[in-house]
Amino acid sequence: MSGAQLAATDKTFRVLTRDEVDAFNRNGYHFPVRVLSTAEADACREKIESFEFDHGLIMKTPFRNKPHMVFKWANQLIRHPRILDTVEDILGPNLLVWGTSFFIKEPNDPAYVSWHQDSTYWGLSHPDIVTAWIALTQSDIPNGAMRVVPGTHLKDQLPHKDTFAENNLLTRGQEVAVEVQGDKAVDLTLEPGEMSLHHVRIVHGSEPNHANYRRLGLAIRYVPTYVRQTEGPRDYATLVRGRDDYHHFDYEPTPRIDLGAAEVADHKRITEEANKILYRGTDRLES
Numbered sequence: 709m710s711g712a713q714l715a716a717t718d719k720t721f722r723v724l725t726r727d728e729v730d731a732f733n734r735n736g737y738h739f740p741v742r743v744l745s746t747a748e749a750d751a752c753r754e755k756i757e758s759f760e761f762d763h764g765l766i767m768k769t770p771f772r773n774k775p776h777m778v779f780k781w782a783n784q785l786i787r788h789p790r791i792l793d794t795v796e797d798i799l800g801p802n803l804l805v806w807g808t809s810f811f812i813k814e815p816n817d818p819a820y821v822s823w824h825q826d827s828t829y830w831g832l833s834h835p836d837i838v839t840a841w842i843a844l845t846q847s848d849i850p851n852g853a854m855r856v857v858p859g860t861h862l863k864d865q866l867p868h869k870d871t872f873a874e875n876n877l878l879t880r881g882q883e884v885a886v887e888v889q890g891d892k893a894v895d896l897t898l899e900p901g902e903m904s905l906h907h908v909r910i911v912h913g914s915e916p917n918h919a920n921y922r923r924l925g926l927a928i929r930y931v932p933t934y935v936r937q938t939e940g941p942r943d944y945a946t947l948v949r950g951r952d953d954y955h956h957f958d959y960e961p962t963p964r965i966d967l968g969a970a971e972v973a974d975h976k977r978i979t980e981e982a983n984k985i986l987y988r989g990t991d992r993l994e995s
């Protein structure tokens with residue numbers, strides 16, 4: 709038995725089984741994993757709704773992205789031991805959070821997500837990146853649950869075209885420019901407090917919300933510390949587990965209070981830098 713095989717045999721798993729990790733590597737996704745109780749998920753949702761009562765829909769504010777920099781509850785969520793234990797089973801023990809984004813669809817909302825690979829514009833050096841998509845309401849077929857095309861993460865980077873379509877929730881409204889076998893897609897339906905995991909290269913998207921209830925999810929992007937940004941001088945991330953022997957990213961400050969002046973200023977500075985990477989080659993600085 710080779711050293712690598714021996715290491716794989718000896719590996720202990722924290723949440724997933726060996727078969728589930730093998731299936732993730734083969735299929736590019738895994739779901740569902742319960743990470744919060746329904747009451748805990750409701751408490752997060754209520755925090756968002758309380759913000760929205762004063763400021764309007766969070767999806768229309770800059771805090772749609774990197775909310776973990778301005779809300780203490782979101783910063784605690786990205787460090788949740790159950791999420792980290794699960795992600796560690798796939799990516800190993802040294803983990804950064806590179807980004808967080810809300811994906812929220814209002815009742816009867818035309819908003820959708822076109823077929824895409826996350827890796828397209830992120831500029832990150834390795835495709836060893838996993839998104840934990842945390843459902844804070846139920847996410848089902850009527851309200852437009854996320855859909856993935858199994859095994860497509862094994863393809864290389866596919867060509868995409870930017871559409872900037874009005875109801876597309878992606879930065880550039882980007883979509884895969886080759887045929888997608890949508891009939892093979894799997895619906896990642898989730899209950900509040902459950903999460904799905906998907907690989908950065910898997911082709912995925914979602915339909916509009918045809919239901920009369922909201923769909924509220926938070927996507928957390930986990931990267932191992934050896935990954936680096938290839939498209940900018942520096943990029944920012946938060947170390948959430950293990951050691952960082954590489955220091956490829958500047959660390960984001962942890963919020964001391966919700967929406968404090970310093971927290972909001974740091975969020976603005978860092979998301980503006982991130983947008984230079986995400987919108988490179990276009991004349992836009994935000995969607």
Ligand SMILES: O=C(O)CCC(=O)C(=O)O
Binds near residue numbers: 821826841912925927
């Ligand atoms: O929430 C959705 O429908 C899509 C989310 C997505 O594209 C992502 O998390 O990468």
